[in-house]
Amino acid sequence: MNKSIKNALFDAWQYLKKHNIESYKIDSEILLSFVLRREKEYLISHDDEILNDSHMKSFYALLKKRSSNQPIAQIIGKKEFWGCDFFVNRSTLIPRPESETLIEEILKLFPNKDERLIFADFGAGTGCLGISLLNEYKNSKCFFVEKSLNAMKMIKKNAKNISQRAIFLHQSWHNIVIKQKLDFIISNPPYIPLQTNLMDDVIKFEPHGALFAKNNGLKCYQDILQIASKFLKKNGYLIFEIDKNYEFIRVPINFQVIKIESDLLSLKRVMILRIP
Ligand SMILES: C[S@@+](CC[C@H](N)C(=O)[O-])C[C@H]1O[C@@H](n2cnc3c(N)ncnc32)[C@H](O)[C@@H]1O
Numbered sequence: 001m002n003k004s005i006k007n008a009l010f011d012a013w014q015y016l017k018k019h020n021i022e023s024y025k026i027d028s029e030i031l032l033s034f035v036l037r038r039e040k041e042y043l044i045s046h047d048d049e050i051l052n053d054s055h056m057k058s059f060y061a062l063l064k065k066r067s068s069n070q071p072i073a074q075i076i077g078k079k080e081f082w083g084c085d086f087f088v089n090r091s092t093l094i095p096r097p098e099s100e101t102l103i104e105e106i107l108k109l110f111p112n113k114d115e116r117l118i119f120a121d122f123g124a125g126t127g128c129l130g131i132s133l134l135n136e137y138k139n140s141k142c143f144f145v146e147k148s149l150n151a152m153k154m155i156k157k158n159a160k161n162i163s164q165r166a167i168f169l170h171q172s173w174h175n176i177v178i179k180q181k182l183d184f185i186i187s188n189p190p191y192i193p194l195q196t197n198l199m200d201d202v203i204k205f206e207p208h209g210a211l212f213a214k215n216n217g218l219k220c221y222q223d224i225l226q227i228a229s230k231f232l233k234k235n236g237y238l239i240f241e242i243d244k245n246y247e248f249i250r251v252p253i254n255f256q257v258i259k260i261e262s263d264l265l266s267l268k269r270v271m272i273l274r275i276p
Contacts, residue, residue: 002056006047008032012063019067027072031062034076069200082132086158091150093210095128098263099188102241103132105261105270106186109237113137118180120145120231122173122187122224125210127155129186134162141165143182147172148209173224181233188241189213189220221249229254229275238273246271 003011009028016024033040035058051059065075073079073094078087081095082103088094110117117140121130130142144159144166146152152170159166169176190213192198202211213219221240228238238255240246246268251257255273263269 002050002053004048004050005032005043008051008056008059009043009047012059015063016067021066021069023072027066028063030072030076031066032059035059035062068204070205071201074205079126081126081128082135084132084135086126086128086131087154088126089150089154090205091148091207092126092154093188093206095126098265098267098269099129099241100132101261101263101269102129102186102188102239103136105259105272106133106184106239107136109184109239109272110137114139116140117183119143119182119184119186120178122185123147123189123210123220124155125151125188127158129188130166131155131159131162133186134159134165141167143167143169143176143178145169145171145173145176148207151207151210173227178231182231182236183233184237184239185224185228185231186239187220187224189224191217191220191241191243191245193217193245216248217243217245218248218250225249225252225255225273232275234275236275240271240273242268242271244268 009032012028013024016027021027029040029043032043035055062075071094073088078085079095082100086095113136115137117137120143122145124130124144124146127144130144134140134142144155146155149170152168156168190211192211193216194212194214254275256276257271258274259272260268261270
């Protein structure tokens with residue numbers, strides 16, 4: 001029997017709760033709004049509306065995926081970051097809200113939005129960092145460096161509106177050639193130590209190449225620190241996303257750490273280095 005929005009949501013809550021999905025309420029609402037192609041407010045204002053067969057079928061199919069711990073962002077194919085929706089797939093890390101702290105820090109370093117900055121996003125994933133910055137700095141240009149082909153496809157899709165200011169380098173950062181000197185490099189590299197226990201949503205569904213790094217999570221930092229200076233202008237910046245392991249990053253003498261900044265949860269999240 002077809003159900004009203006109100007009853008379908010109530011059943012969805014019970015179903016996801018039974019599968020230990022803590023965010024069962026909000027997730028049910030997101031999935032039903034996605035199926036109906038409506039804003040969430042519509043669910044409240046039209047809670048007596050009866051769902052048709054096709055909507056019911058689609059809603060149940062999505063709930064089933066969520067019950068297996070697949071992240072909501074992957075199910076609906078997008079995630080909001082810095083005020084914009086980014087397409088995601090199984091090859092891209094889902095943009096995290098705490099990574100917005102990197103954008104905030106760059107806005108502090110370069111307060112003039114008209115500046116003609118040239119910068120690179122190393123390990124761009126969905127492109128969320130570089131694209132958000134290109135949206136802020138309309139005269140700037142970004143080199144997107146990403147070794148995963150499927151992630152690079154997503155970056156190009158996400159960068160559609162600013163593609164004339166984007167250069168896509170589908171390569172490892174070890175192999176790239178960039179002829180211009182950069183004002184800064186931003187990077188949220190893989191930094192989780194191998195064999196770390198992570199939640200099912202993450203370990204089963206997000207790309208391991210975007211999560212884990214050897215040397216107790218430090219390998220990508222060390223690699224980037226070895227090569228970054230050849231791309232940067234004098235006084236150029238290297239801005240890393242970090243976690244609690246940051247204290248073990250060995251900083252070479254050609255770089256100076258000028259700031260460690262915390263995110264909204266007071267966790268150390270950004271390291272800013274500079275070539276003196
Ligand atoms: C933690 S994800 C970050 C994605 C995105 N920047 C973000 O903040 O959501 C790291 C990304 O680095 C890429 N990556 C890892 N090693 C790389 C390498 N040697 N060269 C280029 N990209 C690399 C991974 O494929 C992954 O997309």
